[in-house]
Amino acid sequence: MADVAVRAAGLTKWFGEGATRTLAVQNVSFEAFFGEMLYVVGPSGSGKTTMLSMVSGILRPNAGTVEIEGTDIWRLSGDEIATFRLRKLGFVFQDYHLFPRLTTQENVAIPLILQHRDWDEAMAEALRDLKIVGLENRAALPPVKLSGGEQQRVAIARAIVSRPEILILDEPTASLDGDTGRTVLSFVRRELLTDQRCIIIITHDARIFEFANRIMHMEDGKLTGITQAGAGPMEVAGET
């Protein structure tokens, strides 16, 4: 029976006030489990990024709660949330957010440096993860010298360098061709999914659905359903 990694209840977020108010996420509740790849799909503007920004401690909800391994994260102070995120969460953004003036290896080491880890140790661990994503020979280059698929892999290496239990990828295949996208996702599933990790992926890309355990469907800010996917059902508490 799998343990709950994330429990979201009644998550709601709006932007603006009065006539210009947009209700981006409405009363969304779900659980994500350790050992699963959970996809979040839905049309553009349906609230996927907003919802996962609340789950990952980036954006404060107007209502609702997020528990990560039993910790109600929005009850923590700003500093505590920042520390919690550094330790528990890895986030790969759509546009990678790599720093152009740093080398690839330094980019990957950033989360460890922010945790005040020793520089040489941080750089060694960054190299270890660049090897995992097959880019150790690019370690000394700035990200601008890398292809889109390679930059995506650098962003993934950076997201996993502190061994987070929750890994969130926002449109990981958006700028990759079909074959590269499938290779990256197959790698993520094979190498990064463990019993102690939960991977949540926002995507439009049906070509990578086979790597998911479950798919959450969003529309107009609401969760409209959760379906089983290509990688098959998990043995999950409460499900038959």
Ligand SMILES: Nc1ncnc2c1ncn2[C@@H]1O[C@H](COP(=O)(O)OP(=O)(O)OP(=O)(O)O)[C@@H](O)[C@H]1O
């Ligand atoms: N900072 C913001 N200020 C105002 N409105 C916002 C903001 N962020 C998102 N929205 C609005 O909230 C709604 C949900 O946006 P969100 O980015 O979460 O959707 P999405 O499903 O991730 O879309 P996409 O697939 O295009 O990335 C949209 O109507 C969007 O315009």
